[in-house]
Amino acid sequence: MKVMTYNVNGLRAAVSKGLPEWLAQEAPDVLCIQETKLQPDQYPAEAFEALGYHAYLYSAQKKGYSGVAILTKQVPDHVEYGMGMEAYDNEGRFLRADYGDLSVVSVYHPSGTSGDERQAFKMEWLEDFQRYVTELRRTRPNLLLCGDYNICHEAIDIHDPVRNATNSGFLPEEREWMTRFLATGFIDSFRMLYPDRQEYTWWSYRFNSRAKNKGWRIDYCMASEPLRPRLKAARILGEAVHSDHCPMLLELER
Numbered sequence: 001m002k003v004m005t006y007n008v009n010g011l012r013a014a015v016s017k018g019l020p021e022w023l024a025q026e027a028p029d030v031l032c033i034q035e036t037k038l039q040p041d042q043y044p045a046e047a048f049e050a051l052g053y054h055a056y057l058y059s060a061q062k063k064g065y066s067g068v069a070i071l072t073k074q075v076p077d078h079v080e081y082g083m084g085m086e087a088y089d090n091e092g093r094f095l096r097a098d099y100g101d102l103s104v105v106s107v108y109h110p111s112g113t114s115g116d117e118r119q120a121f122k123m124e125w126l127e128d129f130q131r132y133v134t135e136l137r138r139t140r141p142n143l144l145l146c147g148d149y150n151i152c153h154e155a156i157d158i159h160d161p162v163r164n165a166t167n168s169g170f171l172p173e174e175r176e177w178m179t180r181f182l183a184t185g186f187i188d189s190f191r192m193l194y195p196d197r198q199e200y201t202w203w204s205y206r207f208n209s210r211a212k213n214k215g216w217r218i219d220y221c222m223a224s225e226p227l228r229p230r231l232k233a234a235r236i237l238g239e240a241v242h243s244d245h246c247p248m249l250l251e252l253e254r
Contacts, residue, residue, distance in 0.1 A: 032106035036067035112168035
């Protein structure tokens with residue numbers, strides 16, 4: 001089973017840059033999308049239906065902002081929209097699809113780069129998110145939490161750990177949260193499979209940092225511990241150019 005996560009930085013813009021044609025070649029079974037930046041009635045259905053994908057979208061109330069989606073070739077047994085927490089659900093940040101004993105989540109963690117207020121919101125989200133998925137794991141133990149976490153965990157995950165140590169996304173308290181999160185029984189699947197590989201999933205458009213490979217690894221497929229034996233391979237698809245992010249593809253046994 002091939003599961004992909006991709007922050008597309010605007011789904012309609014990504015479609016105009018050739019996303020459907022590229023997706024036809026990669027052909028994941030499930031595609032978790034973040035930052036759709038559209039309402040359900042703006043979804044370019046024809047482009048993806050032609051590839052055999054069913055779409056489930058959870059949009060922010062604010063137009064042109066945030067939003068997550070799951071595109072899937074197999075119809076899920078159940079789809080859960082949001083976490084039942086208004087402050088986060090209004091921003092369209094969490095969407096879950098269940099396939100038998102496996103649950104796949106598309107999640108978009110807040111960014112704190114716009115100022116102290118949003119950084120505080122992000123830190124509150126992290127604690128609430130962890131509590132929610134810990135409780136969810138009681139009934140859905142096989143969880144894949146795929147998405148943009150807006151955090152680099154270790155120095156290997158960022159091009160300049162020293163200069164970025166005071167920037168949102170690599171703050172000590174964010175990194176400490178991720179350490180605690182992983183210690184509760186979740187696996188950074190890419191790092192588990194490739195402990196020494198230094199690859200990134202995001203580069204700043206503003207500074208043309210992709211060409212200079214000055215990147216951050218902030219997109220993850222996090223797996224709950226029972227899935228460890230099923231994790232087979234992972235790739236960061238750096239050749240994808242539809243967004244300021246690039247996708248991550250995880251392969252696991254069904």
